[in-house]
Amino acid sequence: MNDAAGGQPLLQVRGVRKSYRSGGGTLEVLRGVDFEVEPGGFVAIVGQSGSGKSTLLHLMGLLDAPDSGEVHLGGQRIDSLSATRRDRIRNTEIGMVFQAYHLLPELDALENVLAPLFVRYSVGQWLRQRGDARRAARELLERFGLGGRLHHKPRQLSGGEMQRVAIARALVARPRVLLADEPTGNLDEASGSGILDTLCELNREDGLSIVLVTHDTSIARRADRIVRLAAGRVEIA
Numbered sequence: 001m002n003d004a005a006g007g008q009p010l011l012q013v014r015g016v017r018k019s020y021r022s023g024g025g026t027l028e029v030l031r032g033v034d035f036e037v038e039p040g041g042f043v044a045i046v047g048q049s050g051s052g053k054s055t056l057l058h059l060m061g062l063l064d065a066p067d068s069g070e071v072h073l074g075g076q077r078i079d080s081l082s083a084t085r086r087d088r089i090r091n092t093e094i095g096m097v098f099q100a101y102h103l104l105p106e107l108d109a110l111e112n113v114l115a116p117l118f119v120r121y122s123v124g125q126w127l128r129q130r131g132d133a134r135r136a137a138r139e140l141l142e143r144f145g146l147g148g149r150l151h152h153k154p155r156q157l158s159g160g161e162m163q164r165v166a167i168a169r170a171l172v173a174r175p176r177v178l179l180a181d182e183p184t185g186n187l188d189e190a191s192g193s194g195i196l197d198t199l200c201e202l203n204r205e206d207g208l209s210i211v212l213v214t215h216d217t218s219i220a221r222r223a224d225r226i227v228r229l230a231a232g233r234v235e236i237a
């Protein structure tokens with residue numbers, strides 16, 4: 001969680017456009033979006049269902065490419081890099097969390113958190129790093145109140161616990177920014193509020209930069225800044 005140099009935005013989206021082909025026509029979802037997150041910032045993106053929030057977050061997380069426009073991380077343009085370098089950035093510098101937790105059902109909580117590191121390291125590197133990696137994963141799970149659940153499989157965990165495992169997995173490689181797409185969308189109010197407490201704590205105490213997408217303005221108020229997506233553009237809420 002390495003901060004960018006003074007004054008420079010950590011994450012920046014410039015003039016991003018994205019359309020989808022649907023039926024016979026074209027659906028213009030993003031029509032020139034400009035948006036930035038400062039180092040240590042906590043920004044919520046709100047907008048109605050279908051307004052393009054997930055599309056925008058996926059572009060920032062390099063899960064998809066804009067039709068035009070640019071995405072920069074720490075002053076470097078990242079959307080136009082080679083597939084290998086984009087994979088590397090996605091695996092090391094950007095953490096993502098989704099409404100559905102996407103945990104691997106056969107792995108326990110600790111193994112799920114470690115999964116991104118299996119991908120990141122060669123076998124030799126993994127053998128050298130695994131003690132430190134397991135310690136880091138265990139510490140994250142303990143911090144999130146899951147010290148007693150390290151060897152539980154996802155089906156043995158509650159929704160809130162599964163989302164905490166997913167957040168720990170997103171953070172294990174120490175990314176520069178966490179992108180969260182409706183992370184409380186499948187949770188009851190109390191579990192959802194616990195997840196938001198965790199995100200606020202990571203932002204305040206660790207200086208983690210966060211982008212939180214939600215259709216719920218009461219959730220968005222937990223962020224320092226709210227932007228609204230409407231008609232394919234960003235407006236300050």
Ligand code: ADP
Pocket residue numbers: 020021022027029047048049050051052053054055056
């Ligand atoms: P939100 O997250 O704000 O609900 P999305 O970004 O998921 O909105 O979707 C924006 C619009 O784009 C929606 O109308 C959706 O149906 C459409 N859309 C999203 N992904 C695709 C896709 N892969 N192909 C075609 N249309 C899509």
Ligand code: MG
Pocket residue numbers: 053054055181
């Ligand atoms: Mg969405």
